[in-house]
Amino acid sequence: MNQSPFRVAIILIVALAGILFAAPNFLPQQVRDSLPGWLPQPGLVLGLDLQGGSHLLLEVDRAGIVAQRLSDVRRDARNVLANQNGIGNLITTDEANNAIYIELTDPTQKEQAISVLQGIQNTINNSMFSAGVGVNELAFGERPDGRLSITLTPDGITQRMSSLVAQSIEVIRSRIDELGTTEPTIQRQGDTRVLVQVPGFGDSTRLKNIVSQTARLTFHMVYPGLTADQAEAQGLPAGTIIVPSQDGGRELLFEDVALGGESLVDAQPSYDAQRAIPVVSFRFDTRGAITFGEITSRNVGQRFAIVLDNTVITAPVIQQPITGGSGQISGNFTTASANDLAVLLRAGALPASLNVIEERTVDASLGADSIQAGFTAGVVASVLVVTFMVIAYGLWGVFANVSLVLNIILIFAALSTLGATLTLPGIAGIVLTIGMAVDANVLIYERMREEQRAGRTPLQAINAGFERAWGTIVDSHLTQLVAAIVLYFMGSGPVQGFAVTLGLGILTSLFTSYTVTSYQVNLWYKRVRPKELKIQHFRFIPDGTKIPFMKISRYVIALSIVMSVISVGAAYFKGFNLGIDFVGGTAIEVQHQGGPADAGRVRELLSGLELGEIQVQGFGTPEDLLIRVQAQEGGQSADQIAVQQVQDALAGDNYEVRRTEAVSGTVSGELAWTGTIAVIIALVCILIYIWFRFEWQFALAAVTTTSHDIIMTIGLFSITGLEFNLSSIAAVLTLVGLSLNETVVVSDRIRENLVKYRKMPLPELIDLSINQTIVRTSLTQFTVLLALVPLVLFGGEALRSFTIAMTFGSLVGMYSSVIVNGPILINFGLKQKTDEELTSKKEKTTDGASV
Missing domain, CATH: 3.30.70.3400 (Alpha-Beta Plaits)
Known part of the structure; x- marks a missing residue:
C-alpha cells in the first residue's frame, strides 16, 4: 500500500496522456484542425465497414509474367542470333516448362550461338544491401536432340514478381491519387499481392478498372498488304503477331514495339469537335517526340496501330509526318472512360497484370448503421457492467469502474497513436474488453475477502489481495494475449482489427486493474482507516458453498463425451453453412x-x-x-x-x-487453411506457457478442456446452421482465451492448495479449490455475458454469428473449467507433493534466483 511518488507520477502521466490522445476522436473536425500538431494525426481511422468504401486484394498474374518474359527472351534471342550475327534459327516456346528451344539451321555455329546467347542473361537484385549480388533469371542448356534451351529459373521468376509488386504499388498509388480520394491504404502482402482499401469510394467497379488495368500502351506498325485472316491461313510472316481490335476484328502487326507508352509525359481527356466524339490527347517527351516524328515520316500512307493491353484501340493511316510530339487516341470512348484512360496513362502502366482475387464494397449508409449498432451495443454493455459492479461491490465497484473507464480511454488513445483502423469487429473487441477488464478487479477483491476471513487486518488483507492475485491475473491475461497475437498474424482485415483492440485491451487492463485500482484504494484507506472491509454486497453463490463436483464428475464427463460426439458427428455428416470467406x-x-x-x-x-x-x-x-x-x-x-x-x-x-x-477460390482455400493453423498454433503456444508456469498435467488438462470447448462451439455452428466465416475463427480463438482464463484461475488455486493442504485427498482438494473460486467465476462470467448479450441484440447482423458463438463459448468455457478440468487433472496423474519434493523444488528455485 506504499505508493511511491514515481508510481503516482506514472499513473497521472499515463491517464493525462490517454485523455489528450483519445479526446480528439470525439471532437468536431473544425476543432480537431485547430489542435496542436503533436497530437496524433489523423487519429483513429474508421474501417471500411464503418464509413463505407472499397477493398481489393490484387495478385500478380504469374502465368502472364512468365508468358511475357518468354516472349521477351524469344525476341532477344532472335535479335542477337539472326539480326546481329546472321545465325539462322527456328525458335519454339514451351510454356509448360518455362523455356524456349532454339534449333540452328547450321549446327556448326552452335558454339558461336551459345556464346552470343549468354549476353542476354539478366541478373535480378531486389536488395539494396547486396549490391552486385543477384539471381540469374535465365538458365542455358542443350537438349538431347541438339536444340539449345533457355529456361526461366524459379528464383528468377520469384524475384521478378517481388520486384513487379513493388513497382505496381507506386503505380496504383499514383492512379488513386489522381482520383482525389483521401487516406487510401495500399499495402504489400507477401511477394505477389497488393491490398488496396479506399474509404468513401463506393464505385468498386470503377476502382477495380482503374487499379487493376495494366494500361500498357504500345505503338506498332500494321503489316501491309495482308489481313490477319490471310496470315493465319498461310502462316504468319516472321516477326508478326495477330492482336484483337476494340471493334471486334483483328489486326496483323509487327511484333517489335515501334514506340512505348513510357515516353508519354501527359494524357488528357479531350473532345474532337469535327467527329463529335470524346478522345484522349497525349504528348511525348523529347526523345519520344523525335522517335514518333521519324516513324511517321518514314511510313506516310501506312497504318499505325495504338495498342492498349493487347487490344488495338485504333489503327489510322499516317497522312503526314507528325513532328510536334503529340497526338490523339480515338475509340469507342464515353466521357467517363476517356477520363479514366487519361488517368491510367498519366500514372503509367502497371509492370504486370494484376488479378482481383478478393473484392469487398460497403455502402456509406451501411457503414453509418454499423457505427450506430456498435455504439448502441457499447453503451448498453458499459451501463450494464458499470451498474452491476456498483450493485455487487458498492464503493469498491466504483474503484473498478474508474479503472474500467480509464482502460477504454487508453485503448482509444493507443489506437489513435498507432494510427490503427477501427472496424466493427474492433468495436466488438472493445465491448468484450469491458466485460473481461473487471475480471482482474474481481480476482483482487475476492482474494481480499478470503484473507480477511482468514483473520488478517484490513491493511494486511488489501496488501495480500493485490500481491497474491497478481500472478493469476498475469497468467490469465497472457493466455488471452496469445490468442490475440495469433489472430493478428494469421487473420486479415476485420479479424486483425478485432485482434488489435482485444490485445490492447488486455495490456491496458493489466495496468489499470492493478496499478490504478491500488492507487484509489490507497487514497481511500488513508482517509477512512476502516476496521473492517465491506467489499462485496451481492453474490450469486454464498460463501462456504461445498458443492461435490468430483462426485458428479463421471456423469459430467459422460455428458461431455456424448455432446462432443454429437458435435463431431454433425460437423462430419451435416457440415457447415460456410460463408463466402471459405467457399468463394x-x-x-x-x-x-x-x-x-x-x-x-x-x-x-x-x-x-x-x-x-x-x-x-x-x-x-x-x-x-x-x-x-x-x-x-x-x-x-x-x-x-x-x-x-x-x-x-x-x-x-x-x-x-x-x-x-x-x-476467389484461391483466397477462400487459404483462409480455411490459415484459420485451422491459427487455432493449432494458439493451442500449442498456450500449452507451452502453462507447462512452463505450472506443471505438465495442468498444461495437458488446459488444452484438453479448451479443445472440448472448441469442439462444442464448432458443433453449435453445424447444428444451428449459423454462418461459419472468418469472424467465426476469431470467435473460436477468443473463446480459447476466455476458457483458459477460467481454467488458469482454478488451476492456480489448485496448485496453491497442493502446497497448503498436503494431507488432503486430491478429489477433496480439487472440490475445495473450485468452491473457493466459484464466487469469482460466477461474477466474472456474468459481467462477460453483460457485455456479450448487447452485442448479440444490438451489434447488427454482420456480427450475429460471431457474438452468438462467443456467448455460447463463454458458457461452455465456464462449465468445462469448473467441472471438467478437475477430473482430467486426476486422470493425467496429478499427485500430492511430498515434503521432500517441495523442499527440493524450493531449493532449486532459491539457487536459480541466487544465480
Missing part, C-alpha cells in the same frame, strides 16, 4: 426501399439468370436480404458480370445494393 463466390446485401423485402420474389427474379446456385435469405431487418452467388467459371471478370446482372434484375423492384463481397 459473391455475397450481395440488398435493402428494399419502401417496405419489407420479398425473398420469394427475389428468387423468382434471379432464377432465369443462369448463374448457378443462388441463395436468398433474410438478413437483419425485414427490409434486408443477403444474396449468395456461387463462383463463376470465368473467374473474377465473370463474377463481376454476375453481380451486375443481379443488380440489373433487382433495380426495377427498388432494391438498393448496400454491400458486396467477392472472394
Whole structure:
C-alpha cells in the first residue's frame, strides 16, 4: 500500500496522456484542425465497414509474367542470333516448362550461338544491401536432340514478381491519387499481392478498372498488304503477331514495339469537335517526340496501330509526318472512360497484370448503421457492467469502474497513436474488453475477502489481495494475449482489427486493474482507516458453498463425451453453412426501399439468370436480404458480370445494393487453411506457457478442456446452421482465451492448495479449490455475458454469428473449467507433493534466483 511518488507520477502521466490522445476522436473536425500538431494525426481511422468504401486484394498474374518474359527472351534471342550475327534459327516456346528451344539451321555455329546467347542473361537484385549480388533469371542448356534451351529459373521468376509488386504499388498509388480520394491504404502482402482499401469510394467497379488495368500502351506498325485472316491461313510472316481490335476484328502487326507508352509525359481527356466524339490527347517527351516524328515520316500512307493491353484501340493511316510530339487516341470512348484512360496513362502502366482475387464494397449508409449498432451495443454493455459492479461491490465497484473507464480511454488513445483502423469487429473487441477488464478487479477483491476471513487486518488483507492475485491475473491475461497475437498474424482485415483492440485491451487492463485500482484504494484507506472491509454486497453463490463436483464428475464427463460426439458427428455428416470467406463466390446485401423485402420474389427474379446456385435469405431487418452467388467459371471478370446482372434484375423492384463481397477460390482455400493453423498454433503456444508456469498435467488438462470447448462451439455452428466465416475463427480463438482464463484461475488455486493442504485427498482438494473460486467465476462470467448479450441484440447482423458463438463459448468455457478440468487433472496423474519434493523444488528455485 506504499505508493511511491514515481508510481503516482506514472499513473497521472499515463491517464493525462490517454485523455489528450483519445479526446480528439470525439471532437468536431473544425476543432480537431485547430489542435496542436503533436497530437496524433489523423487519429483513429474508421474501417471500411464503418464509413463505407472499397477493398481489393490484387495478385500478380504469374502465368502472364512468365508468358511475357518468354516472349521477351524469344525476341532477344532472335535479335542477337539472326539480326546481329546472321545465325539462322527456328525458335519454339514451351510454356509448360518455362523455356524456349532454339534449333540452328547450321549446327556448326552452335558454339558461336551459345556464346552470343549468354549476353542476354539478366541478373535480378531486389536488395539494396547486396549490391552486385543477384539471381540469374535465365538458365542455358542443350537438349538431347541438339536444340539449345533457355529456361526461366524459379528464383528468377520469384524475384521478378517481388520486384513487379513493388513497382505496381507506386503505380496504383499514383492512379488513386489522381482520383482525389483521401487516406487510401495500399499495402504489400507477401511477394505477389497488393491490398488496396479506399474509404468513401463506393464505385468498386470503377476502382477495380482503374487499379487493376495494366494500361500498357504500345505503338506498332500494321503489316501491309495482308489481313490477319490471310496470315493465319498461310502462316504468319516472321516477326508478326495477330492482336484483337476494340471493334471486334483483328489486326496483323509487327511484333517489335515501334514506340512505348513510357515516353508519354501527359494524357488528357479531350473532345474532337469535327467527329463529335470524346478522345484522349497525349504528348511525348523529347526523345519520344523525335522517335514518333521519324516513324511517321518514314511510313506516310501506312497504318499505325495504338495498342492498349493487347487490344488495338485504333489503327489510322499516317497522312503526314507528325513532328510536334503529340497526338490523339480515338475509340469507342464515353466521357467517363476517356477520363479514366487519361488517368491510367498519366500514372503509367502497371509492370504486370494484376488479378482481383478478393473484392469487398460497403455502402456509406451501411457503414453509418454499423457505427450506430456498435455504439448502441457499447453503451448498453458499459451501463450494464458499470451498474452491476456498483450493485455487487458498492464503493469498491466504483474503484473498478474508474479503472474500467480509464482502460477504454487508453485503448482509444493507443489506437489513435498507432494510427490503427477501427472496424466493427474492433468495436466488438472493445465491448468484450469491458466485460473481461473487471475480471482482474474481481480476482483482487475476492482474494481480499478470503484473507480477511482468514483473520488478517484490513491493511494486511488489501496488501495480500493485490500481491497474491497478481500472478493469476498475469497468467490469465497472457493466455488471452496469445490468442490475440495469433489472430493478428494469421487473420486479415476485420479479424486483425478485432485482434488489435482485444490485445490492447488486455495490456491496458493489466495496468489499470492493478496499478490504478491500488492507487484509489490507497487514497481511500488513508482517509477512512476502516476496521473492517465491506467489499462485496451481492453474490450469486454464498460463501462456504461445498458443492461435490468430483462426485458428479463421471456423469459430467459422460455428458461431455456424448455432446462432443454429437458435435463431431454433425460437423462430419451435416457440415457447415460456410460463408463466402471459405467457399468463394459473391455475397450481395440488398435493402428494399419502401417496405419489407420479398425473398420469394427475389428468387423468382434471379432464377432465369443462369448463374448457378443462388441463395436468398433474410438478413437483419425485414427490409434486408443477403444474396449468395456461387463462383463463376470465368473467374473474377465473370463474377463481376454476375453481380451486375443481379443488380440489373433487382433495380426495377427498388432494391438498393448496400454491400458486396467477392472472394476467389484461391483466397477462400487459404483462409480455411490459415484459420485451422491459427487455432493449432494458439493451442500449442498456450500449452507451452502453462507447462512452463505450472506443471505438465495442468498444461495437458488446459488444452484438453479448451479443445472440448472448441469442439462444442464448432458443433453449435453445424447444428444451428449459423454462418461459419472468418469472424467465426476469431470467435473460436477468443473463446480459447476466455476458457483458459477460467481454467488458469482454478488451476492456480489448485496448485496453491497442493502446497497448503498436503494431507488432503486430491478429489477433496480439487472440490475445495473450485468452491473457493466459484464466487469469482460466477461474477466474472456474468459481467462477460453483460457485455456479450448487447452485442448479440444490438451489434447488427454482420456480427450475429460471431457474438452468438462467443456467448455460447463463454458458457461452455465456464462449465468445462469448473467441472471438467478437475477430473482430467486426476486422470493425467496429478499427485500430492511430498515434503521432500517441495523442499527440493524450493531449493532449486532459491539457487536459480541466487544465480
